[in-house]
Amino acid sequence: MYILGVAYKQDIDDCRESPALKVMENFKKEGSIVVYNDPYIPTCKYKACEYCSVELTAENLQSADLVVITTMHSCYDYEFIQKNSKFIFDTKNAMKNVEERENIELL
16 A cells, blocks of 8 residues: 555645544555655654655556555646556545546545
8 A cells, every 4th residue: 555645634744633644554454565655744653653755656656556645735746646556546636637537536
């Protein structure tokens, strides 16, 4: 799982009370390998786990079975994300302007 955005809202550096942390915890409990990218939050702790932001690259996106957009940061290139991801859960309607939508599920 590749989580995009752990800040609790767009373009800030605060992950307190972020729903993304609970998403990460639940995927991890189910046995998933979970990584995240957030340009505003290089590291974050949640319960007993500490996470470090990984670079947003084509290779990292392509290696993930699922990309989950949990924060709609304005610096993300959503077309790049779509082109390099197998499947995307978009929880923020961040991909609304992306024309190719076959691998995007709006939640």
